[in-house]
Amino acid sequence: MMKRALVTGGGSGIGFSVARRLCADGFLVTLAGRSGGRLKEACARLPGSGYVLLDVTDEAGVDATWQRLVAENGTPDILINNAGAAETAPFERTSTDLWHRMLDVNLTGAFLMTRAALPQMKKTGFGRIITVASTAGLTGYAYTAAYTAAKHGVVGMTRALALELAGTGVTANAVCPGFTDTDIVRDSVANIIEKTGRSKEDALSAMTKNNPEGRLVTPDEVADAVAWLAGVGASAINGQAIAVACGEVM
Numbered sequence: 212m213m214k215r216a217l218v219t220g221g222g223s224g225i226g227f228s229v230a231r232r233l234c235a236d237g238f239l240v241t242l243a244g245r246s247g248g249r250l251k252e253a254c255a256r257l258p259g260s261g262y263v264l265l266d267v268t269d270e271a272g273v274d275a276t277w278q279r280l281v282a283e284n285g286t287p288d289i290l291i292n293n294a295g296a297a298e299t300a301p302f303e304r305t306s307t308d309l310w311h312r313m314l315d316v317n318l319t320g321a322f323l324m325t326r327a328a329l330p331q332m333k334k335t336g337f338g339r340i341i342t343v344a345s346t347a348g349l350t351g352y353a354y355t356a357a358y359t360a361a362k363h364g365v366v367g368m369t370r371a372l373a374l375e376l377a378g379t380g381v382t383a384n385a386v387c388p389g390f391t392d393t394d395i396v397r398d399s400v401a402n403i404i405e406k407t408g409r410s411k412e413d414a415l416s417a418m419t420k421n422n423p424e425g426r427l428v429t430p431d432e433v434a435d436a437v438a439w440l441a442g443v444g445a446s447a448i449n450g451q452a453i454a455v456a457c458g459e460v461m
Contacts, residue, residue: 213237213238213239214237214238214239214288214289215238215239215240215241215284215285215286215287215288215289216230216233216238216239216240216241216287216288216289216290216291216441217240217241217243217280217287217289217290217291217328218230218233218240218241218242218243218291218293219243219244219265219267219291219292219293219294219320219324220243220244220293220294220295220343221240221241221242221243221244221250221253221262221291221293222242222244222246222249222250222252222253222262223249223253223393223394224391224393224394224395224430225293225343225388225391225393225430225433225434226242226244226291226293226294226343227242227253227430228430228431228433228434229291229293229343229430229433229434229437229438230242230253230257230260231256231257231434232431232434232435232437232438233289233291233437233438233441234257234258234259234260236438236441236442238289238441239259239260239284240257240259240260240261241260241261241262241263241280241284241287242254242257242260242261242262242263243262243263243264243265243267243276243294244262244264244265244294245264245265245266247262247264250262250264263276263279263280267292267294267316267320267321267323267324268315268316268319268320268323270323273320273323273324273327274323274327277324277327277328278327281331286331286332286334286335287328288332288335288337288338288339289338289339289341289441290324290325290328290332290338290339290340290341291341291342291343291437291441292320292321292324292325292340292341292342292343292365293342293343294316294320294321295316295317295320295343295395296312296313296316296317296395297313297355297358297395297399298312298313298357298358299354299355299358299399299402300354300356300357301354302354302356305356305357309357310356310357310360312357313357313358313360313361314357314360314361314364317358317361317362317364317365318361318362318364318365318368321342321365321368322368325340325342325368325372325383328340329376329381332379332380332381333376333379333380333381335380336379336380336381337380337381338379338380338381338382339381339382339384339440339441339445340369340372340381340382340383340384341383341384341385341386341437341440341441342365342368342369342383342384342385342386343385343386343388343433343437344362344365344366344369344385344386344387344452345358345362345387345388345389346387346388346389346454346456346459346460347359347362347363348362348363348364348365348366348385348387348452349366349387349452349454349460350460362387365385366385366387366452369383369384369385369450369452370450370452372450373449373450373451374450376449377449380446382440382445382446382448382449382450383449383450384440384445384448384449384450384451384452384453385451385452385453386433386436386437386440386452386453386455387452387453387454387455387456387460388428388432388433388454388455388456389422389427389428389454389455389456389457389459389460390418390419390422390427390428391427391428391429391430391433392427392428392429392430393430396418396427399418400414400415400418403417415427421459422456422457422458422459423457423458423459424457424458426457428455428456428457432455433455436453436455440453
């Protein structure tokens with residue numbers, strides 16, 4: 212029987228690359244996100260996929276959407292918590308609103324989706340919870356206190372959950388990309404250029420200076436790691452935070 216996967220934030224960037232890879236591997240993939248237009252465009256490029264509109268920070272919406280998916284299509288076997296956002300600010304200018312926005316989408320959203328998924332996964336005896344975190348969940352970056360705190364929280368949540376899931380057939384892992392060639396990074400580069408007057412090349416160099424390969428990670432490289440964790444052969448991998456970062460974090 213074909214396995215089913217749900218990818219949040221699946222309309223672009225890492226999420227779309229993950230969805231494309233899982234489709235190629237024979238999974239039935241549902242994309243989730245807040246932009247109907249972006250999701251429709253993504254599904255048109257992924258024959259056989261579908262989508263649902265979903266805000267991962269909406270607790271009632273998450274629970275209702277998961278129940279509807281189970282009722283209509285059967286239990287998703289794989290949950291990819293990819294929805295996220297990144298905003299930067301010096302610590303002393305980090306507003307409470309910014310702080311909550313980063314925790315809500317990057318941490319609480321992953322918590323809500325995971326909590327909704329677990330009962331059915333445990334009942335069937337198989338499941339993969341894979342959360343796209345960041346190297347910010349393994350180290351620290353200046354001007355990203357809220358984002359970094361959220362990603363550290365994701366890694367901690369994953370490790371705690373993995374211990375609870377041991378022996379159930381369900382695993383929980385995190386993938387931690389370094390700076391990746393996505394819209395979020397391109398927006399960050401544009402922000403650096405605007406605020407500092409640096410060239411695009413200088414802005415990119417600032418992001419990749421600690422990367423031994425001196426380059427951005429590609430979304431497909433992240434998708435490869437996710438696809439491996441989603442497979443039956445990764446049953447012994449549990450509670451891990453795997454850096455996909457060209458050796459930046461060891």
